[in-house]
Amino acid sequence: MAAMRFIIRMAYRELRSSWRRVAFFFVCVAVGVAAIVALRSLIQNVRVALAAEARTLLAGDVSIRTDRPWSDEARRIIDGRLAGVDPLRRTEIVDTTTMVRVADPASVRTKVVELRGVRAAFPFYGRFRLAGDEAYSFDLLRGRGALVAPELLAQLGLEVGDEILIGDVTFTIRDVIFTEPGRRLGAFSFGPRVLVDRAALDETGVLGFASRATRQILLQVEAPIIDPLVAVLREDLQEEMVRVRSYRGHESRIERNLGRTENYLSLIGFVIVILGGIGVWSVTRVFVQQHLRNVAILKCLGATGGRVLAIYVTQIALLGLSGSLLGIGIARAALAAVPESLAAQAATAAGLTTVSTELTGSAMVQGVAVGLLVSVLFALVPLLEVRHAKPLLLLRRDAVRPPAGIDWARAASIGLVGAGLVAVAVWQAASVEVGLYVSAGFAGVAAALHLIGRGLVRAVAPLERAPWFALRHAALSLSRPGNQTRVILLAVGLGSFFIIGVRAMQTNLLGNFDRELRDDAPDMFLIDIQQDQADGVSAILEAGLGEAPPLIPVLRARVTAVDGRRLSFDSPRGARRAGLGREYTVTYRASLAENERVIAGRFWDDVPAVEPEISIEEDLRDERGLELGDTVRFDVLGREIAARVTSVREVQWDDTRSGGFMFLFRPGSFGAAPHTYIAFMQGPADGDARARLQRDLVARYPNVSVIDGLTVLQTVRRLLDYVTLAISVVGGIALLSGGLILVGAVAMTKFQRIHEAAVFKTLGANARMLTLMLVLEYGVLGILAGSVGSIGALILTWALARQVFEIAWFPSVFTNAGGVLVTALVVGSVGVASSLDVLRRRPLATLRAE
């Protein structure tokens, strides 16, 4: 008890005596923790908003879907599983394609529409946006009311209040739907949406025997039971051709993008912890070194090693804790100021759930825990040196010599720190996989930096005899005992590794989004254009769009045989075993599309083929075993065509401008085989012009079907815009706070320069000479640290992109080269700038104080 009181009293006294140095330590911890708390809060709030979006896409927590009428067995299973679930809300919806006629007998106009029947409880999440002033309520549908998409009114020449016929039943159009929840993003629309009461749907007769309809049961349940419920329902309903999914299921691309964004954000949360940790570590190290003389005095006065250790661990813990608390204050202030624009922009851009700018409780707890944990963990290793501080130190400066042999306590504490860090990594990343990846990257870069630090000292050894004084001493100081070479290499190298990594990952993620968000992404598709209709269709499109899109010829083909190096078969069974058993849609053209690149072989020139040739998509080579030079036999429209593989293509599937084909034929391969055309285009942005164009096309060529992807594309755009904003803002904040932390770490090294600079000045060096020495020394260190960080970041982003986020990886030269440069500049200027007061200080004052 007395010992404890002594430790606390000593810790307090020491803090008081070295207040200015301590204050710096304190600020470093605070900045680190502030970054953690602010970013994690923001990230958590963004994730809440993302989850809300995902729920809106489904309009519920869980969806159970079937393309057939519910069988009694399926009903029984579902009812059985839901019997024990409480609280539970449940509603059913039916989707079907049907034809709407104008009720006025004078009109013969009809339109194929996507009809949805809902009950009063729909939707559980999300809101309808209607044209009228009235908010959506189920009352609008009662008594044979219908809500319709604006295109329907345009195409049938109707207005709100008019009547339409569905089957034999008359409905009144009550309002117009602009956006609706629960719209599956995977599904393209074959017509405008019409929403009616589920009960009224039965009377129309469109749901009769063998009707094409999708029936869905939507559930709202408590969060923890969603995943287990989905799992048991899937298991139980295997035989029933029923699909079960939760709003978290990443089945559509946009949902996967939401998931990736979540992963990315949690990764940043983790990186910022490491950066904060690095700052705390380098500060702790200097702090401990500066207190070694005090330790010696304490030991002279009879303090034991353990007690001294306890004094300093207590100090660090106290500082860590109060620094963390200050950090929370900073985080609150920062969050209140910075992301106001994010919340506002996101909300206006999307009509979204606003992103909250409150600090979340869990982020605060995590921030303080991490601040405390990291500072104590990182402080432990340098503090262990305290045990070896001998009273002799008071008389001889170099008396801190670790005893020979392995220092088990040191080794154990290093192991502890390592394990602690991995645990923190996994905790923060909320994924063992991601945590381990990043930890491995961390360890690899740390090891590389350590080796390079040694190599550098050796490599610059010749410079120690350079004729130029500044260079000679810059080189010498890199290898002097107690120098900052390794510290800066490690701190800045790791820091730039993470910062460049985060930045490059962001570029990669956003690059992937960009290809989906291309302004020229097609939103209207035509199918089933006959050969003799091609010119007429082109003319109508030219009139409506200004420029007619190319018509793409398509044929259907089956692979019947392959004679190849790796793959060889001559039967339908063989085709199925090879994974080639399905019908393929194929095309022919003389050149590559914008989204294609030949990765093997040679693409044909303009001359028509002498013998049939094909270019295959890379998956057919990598996954299916086809090779260059193989001969593939196809059944095309009942005839056989054997074609040789002459090139392999990579197709950017995200880029939808010209579609993608697994098999591409050289023109001339099919002879006179009849085929149809498809076309991808951007329809007119103006709704009326769009409806008019579609109406003209279908009126003239009824067999041509127009598929409108605009609604889907708009939803995807809106979400990706929002996600992009979130990623950019969070990434920017991470960059900023990471930079601040590193600046702190580099600036700390100035305390080692005070004495050195005084001696140099006494010996006649002027401030310019000293500055030059500093610039050279820090500049070299910066370039080295930046290079190693950059290389590490390349490897990290590659691994993350391919293994975790499952996206294409593009090395971002700009980010990496820029990273090296900026790192060198920052290290150089911060190193020099922070030492300016050292340069100005009169040497005698320093020497006396020491």
Add this chain to the structure above:
Amino acid sequence: MERAGEHGIPWRRVVACIAGLCCLLVSACAPAATDGEDHAVSAAPAFLADRAAGRAPDEPLIVAFGDSLTAGLGLLSDEAYPARLQEHLDRAGYRLRVVNAGVSGETTAGGLRRLEWALEGDVRILILALGGNDGLRGLPIDQMRENLAQMIAVARARAIRVLLAGMESPPNFGTAYTDAFRRVFERLAAEHDVDFLPFLLEGVAGVPALNQEDGIHPNARGAARVAAHVWLALEPMLGETGAAR
């Protein structure tokens, strides 16, 4: 690792679907579940040298002309109904070859333009089974009737016998449409005096055990049932085709 492009708004599938004009249900266009199985490597067949491409000019043919129901969407080519029909012919000793000229997603408009090409060679019988996609997409009935009538005329002009297979449209578009749709086939058969099978999917449509998950396309068992059904209508026509037994 799965490619991102395989997921999601399944662009690849959507493109395949749209391109393939196949059907209204996106799910039906999913690649057959067999993708991803191990590659089969057997002894290299010397088929490329042995078998001449195209058709032997003197071989008497039956052309099964139609959409995905004929092409056998989701099935192996030897499970589709024309292949099964060939087995019936072989067992009965006819030396006629059945050509599968089905194209998934095809409408009567597309069929009309493709017919000439499909009728090349010594075609004795045309099994005309189109209209399903017109019905699924709610296309105008008059146009469908006109297209089918022209196709019958083309075959007649070449002295090819026609077996017209009727289709039903689902009740989605209302009873008026469904009834008119059904009557088209009955009237055509009567007016042009062709052999008539009232409904290609008789006894198969709507029976879960005989259909694939999409509820539209017969599975292997369903296709065999279709073949047996077509065979009943086809066999009486064979005596007059001149094909040796």
